[in-house]
Amino acid sequence: MIIDCHGHYTTAPKQHEGWRxxxxxxxxxxxxxxxxxSISDDEIRDSIVNAQLKLQKERGTDxxxxxxxxxxxxxxxxxxxxxxxxxxxxxDLIHRVCALFPENFVGVCMLPQSxxxxxxxxxxxxERCVKELGFIGCNLNPDPSGGxxxxxxxxxxxxxxxxxxxxxxxxxxxxxxxxxCNPCFHGTGAHYINGDTSAFMQFITGDLFxxxxxxxxxxxxxxxxxxxxxxxxxxxxxxxxxxxxxxxxLKNVYFDTCVYHLPGIxxxxxxxxxxxxxxxxxxxxxxxxxxxxxxxxxDDTKRYVDQLKIGAAEKQKIFEGNALKVFPRLAxxxxxxxx
Amino acid sequence: MIIDCHGHYTTAPKQHEGWRxxxxxxxxxxxxxxxxxSISDDEIRDSIVNAQLKLQKERGTDxxxxxxxxxxxxxxxxxxxxxxxxxxxxxDLIHRVCALFPENFVGVCMLPQSxxxxxxxxxxxxERCVKELGFIGCNLNPDPSGGxxxxxxxxxxxxxxxxxxxxxxxxxxxxxxxxxCNPCFHGTGAHYINGDTSAFMQFITGDLFxxxxxxxxxxxxxxxxxxxxxxxxxxxxxxxxxxxxxxxxLKNVYFDTCVYHLPGIxxxxxxxxxxxxxxxxxxxxxxxxxxxxxxxxxDDTKRYVDQLKIGAAEKQKIFEGNALKVFPRLAxxxxxxxx
Numbered sequence: 001m002i003i004d005c006h007g008h009y010t011t012a013p014k015q016h017e018g019w020r021x022x023x024x025x026x027x028x029x030x031x032x033x034x035x036x037x038s039i040s041d042d043e044i045r046d047s048i049v050n051a052q053l054k055l056q057k058e059r060g061t062d063x064x065x066x067x068x069x070x071x072x073x074x075x076x077x078x079x080x081x082x083x084x085x086x087x088x089x090x091x092d093l094i095h096r097v098c099a100l101f102p103e104n105f106v107g108v109c110m111l112p113q114s115x116x117x118x119x120x121x122x123x124x125x126x127e128r129c130v131k132e133l134g135f136i137g138c139n140l141n142p143d144p145s146g147g148x149x150x151x152x153x154x155x156x157x158x159x160x161x162x163x164x165x166x167x168x169x170x171x172x173x174x175x176x177x178x179x180x181c182n183p184c185f186h187g188t189g190a191h192y193i194n195g196d197t198s199a200f201m202q203f204i205t206g207d208l209f210x211x212x213x214x215x216x217x218x219x220x221x222x223x224x225x226x227x228x229x230x231x232x233x234x235x236x237x238x239x240x241x242x243x244x245x246x247x248x249x250l251k252n253v254y255f256d257t258c259v260y261h262l263p264g265i266x267x268x269x270x271x272x273x274x275x276x277x278x279x280x281x282x283x284x285x286x287x288x289x290x291x292x293x294x295x296x297x298x299d300d301t302k303r304y305v306d307q308l309k310i311g312a313a314e315k316q317k318i319f320e321g322n323a324l325k326v327f328p329r330l331a332x333x334x335x336x337x338x339x
Numbered sequence: 340m341i342i343d344c345h346g347h348y349t350t351a352p353k354q355h356e357g358w359r360x361x362x363x364x365x366x367x368x369x370x371x372x373x374x375x376x377s378i379s380d381d382e383i384r385d386s387i388v389n390a391q392l393k394l395q396k397e398r399g400t401d402x403x404x405x406x407x408x409x410x411x412x413x414x415x416x417x418x419x420x421x422x423x424x425x426x427x428x429x430x431d432l433i434h435r436v437c438a439l440f441p442e443n444f445v446g447v448c449m450l451p452q453s454x455x456x457x458x459x460x461x462x463x464x465x466e467r468c469v470k471e472l473g474f475i476g477c478n479l480n481p482d483p484s485g486g487x488x489x490x491x492x493x494x495x496x497x498x499x500x501x502x503x504x505x506x507x508x509x510x511x512x513x514x515x516x517x518x519x520c521n522p523c524f525h526g527t528g529a530h531y532i533n534g535d536t537s538a539f540m541q542f543i544t545g546d547l548f549x550x551x552x553x554x555x556x557x558x559x560x561x562x563x564x565x566x567x568x569x570x571x572x573x574x575x576x577x578x579x580x581x582x583x584x585x586x587x588x589l590k591n592v593y594f595d596t597c598v599y600h601l602p603g604i605x606x607x608x609x610x611x612x613x614x615x616x617x618x619x620x621x622x623x624x625x626x627x628x629x630x631x632x633x634x635x636x637x638d639d640t641k642r643y644v645d646q647l648k649i650g651a652a653e654k655q656k657i658f659e660g661n662a663l664k665v666f667p668r669l670a671x672x673x674x675x676x677x678x
Contacts, residue, residue, distance in 0.1 A: 231600025261570025287574030
């Protein structure tokens, strides 16, 4: 079984984003928020069948761990209540996709974050998504300010209330920024990758996993710059008198394979233990074109993993085994889907 | 000849940084700035002979293109006049190192940048360093605010006044951030790498080299995350209808080899044309330890390049040829040193 641990609902019916615009306009104008739009099952089916599901079939993957559009989370807009409403709308829609295609999609939620508002505020929505909607993880935005990085590092006690709930529910968190309002940071080309790199360096600097030994993070986009600079990170940790990174962080930190060329994926699997790598494509996502050097889509990352010169058991870990380990609720969700 | 294009004077005599502290204290207290300290030639010799020069000899490199300590630039402190005074002090000290060891060091200046102050303000100091002190390049900080990214992207016309002077003098600029005041960004582990990644994505997004076809940038630290995500960047450029990156940016953008493990350097030379790679170590710099996996210093990057399975002519480009091309004033500086 091939599990893609990082897919976003970038193709949601247009009235969903339309409502978001109305919501933000109403917030800005201090008016009442309109009711959420009606979206039919057929509209949801259409949005999936011709996009994510079609690509799953074409590329030979089986299941996508599916979350709301990352740039769309935009926690910098409105206030905490704005984010709460929008999170519920987005997560409910993910739930409907998963209910319609239970063998192809399992849900991961966005959280109702808001700059300067305690992440304790996200506990109820996470609990609702896991316990009521059957979700198996969450996306945690390390920069709810949208490119201005106004909140504390992820190792700060500021974040502990949500970590307590994450640990209690035994779900992992993918560290995933949202849209960038900072003109210096292109969204998918800079802010995303910088967010990944910064988070990992925060984990080196802090000592978070002493307090939360079972907390698990997935750093997407192949871990940002981290595997490419693995020597730098090993050396920085060493200069700080930290244990070797393998012992210090790799029981808690995982990387996905959203790296859009073979040499990058080869580097990833060469320096990071295969036990810490989860297959992912981020589709339909950041890069939509066909690579003229290969004749295949840049984001068809399965092709790169297929080409790796590693054993079948190692590939099985990347494609399936590690996901089942990092997302303990996944096995139950699959069993339920197959009933 | 082996030219290290990226070395910082991290070992300057302590009264130099001491004066900086006095300068900032005087600025904060609105008092008169004290006179610059006396530093003897012997003190400068001592600071170099047992550090950068010793490492050059041990590692078998010949010449370092040498600039002030990057984190020390701290353009966010004080105001434009503060940065002007400090830049003169730092650049003058680099000049004294180069005068004492003319065969081992050639100067690159820092610029008197200050958040929100036009880079036109840096033209005179750049001209002084190149024309009077014999410097061959400059370091340009894309984020003078120190981790808050308050100035426009490097492709904005805001930066054009300094580009005009850079082009007129025919010197390259290394894109190099300074210290981070943002607790989310560790300096050498996040802010440096993010700065590199962000700058490259700015160059993709803007169309700067149409206006400045001879402007040349070196992106240090192996280009941040860029080579690891080369597929992503090629794909993003393609989605934006830009030309292939090789044609679009690689006549103007170069990468150094400050990547502290062999797999990273192998990736770099696999995806980026050797014509665009300049040897560098960043020593004495970000990572000071010995890699237990190799028994050698992480930042002994010459060892990694030596181990590459590429031809001698290609290695010569990385070690020497490309530096002579990207820094046209280098040949003259070397000829003068050998007289």
